[in-house]
Amino acid sequence: MSDKPNPAAQPRSIVILTGAGISAESGVPTFRGPDGLWEGHRVEDVATPEAFARDPDLVQSFYDARRAALGGVKPNAAHQALGRLDAAFDGDLLIVTQNVDDLHERGGARRLLHMHGELLRASCTVCGVRQPAPAVLREGAACESCEAGGTLRPDIVWFGEMPHGMGHIEAALADADLFVSIGTSGAVYPAAGFVRTAAAYGARTLELNLEPSEGTALFDEARHGPATRLVPAWADEILGCNSPPGRAPNPD
Missing domain, CATH: 3.30.1600.10 (SIR2/SIRT2 'Small Domain')
Structure with a gap:
């Protein structure tokens, strides 16, 4: 294992994992409701x-x-921030999403892999x-x-089936010096294991989530709050816009 990158250093290779939490503020239901049902179905x-x-x-x-x-849904400020990062970041970038909606694409992301398929x-x-x-x-x-x-x-990709692009994802994790998890529960594998894989290869790890996930303790750093606030602020940091952590420009 190599030494962890300096947190203040500009990363050269980033892997971002996104889950239902990044689309929730656009009105897309998260994976399961409190009653254990998925939009009314088992x-x-x-x-x-x-x-x-x-x-x-x-x-x-x-x-x-x-x-x-x-x-009936639109990309929110978090999707748009990742689209802006995709367009402006000149290093290697892979956005891996567990979501099956098209909000990342409509937010401007192009270096994108839908590991669970697309609606x-x-x-x-x-x-x-x-x-x-x-x-x-x-x-x-x-x-x-x-x-x-x-x-x-x-x-x-239904339960019991193999997610798309696992070879590509694993290669990107091996090369990354920064892994960021956004809006995920930390409970669904194999995605929940990406933080361990990235860390084993020496990447710095960051969680951006509404609240602590099941895997929060595995990350080097965790920031908690709405994705529409945290993600634009973090993207500004990476792109050198010097926004203070946890704050973002008004998306309006």
């Missing part, structure tokens, strides 16, 4: 391969509704090709790339 009924095999109409309808709801994309049940999703998947849209007559399912 996770086992809408987010597993077994659920899709058992009741594909229910699963397709659930994601069709979530896809349609994206039109606006679909994948073939036979050949696995990922492609833009039609507005409605419940009606059994056919995969145009598949010679075997496959149909499309949501491009969502």
Whole structure:
């Protein structure tokens, strides 16, 4: 393990992990409510391969509704700050998101990897090709790339499936000198293990979260408060704008 970078030094390679907390202030529901339900459904009924095999109409309808709801939400100041960082930071940067919405893209982020898939994309049940999703998947849209007559399912990584881009993520963590976790619970693996991986390779680690997560003690530094306040302030620090920690310009 190499020595940790000086906290005051400008990083050369950053990996950022984002979770539901960064989109919550845009009105996107977090993963599970206090009653343990995911937008009114048991996770086992809408987010597993077994659920899709058992009741594909229910699963397709659930994601069709979530896809349609994206039109009613907008990126917030935290998404926009990461988009600004992406555009201006001249080192290596990878934003890994567990979110399936498109708010990072609409906020300007380009160096982005959706490890849990994307609502606006679909994948073939036979050949696995990922492609833009039609507005409605419940009606059994056919995969145009598949010679075997496959149909499309949501491009969502369900429980029991392998997240996208793990090799890319692990390589980026090995090279990073700064790892930042934003709006995550620290409870869902493999993402919850990224802080340990980054630290093992010598990266400095920072948590930006509304409240302490399950993994807060693993980070070198933790700042707690709304993402729309913390993330713009941190991005300004990285870009040399000298905003005081924990404060951000008024997004209005």
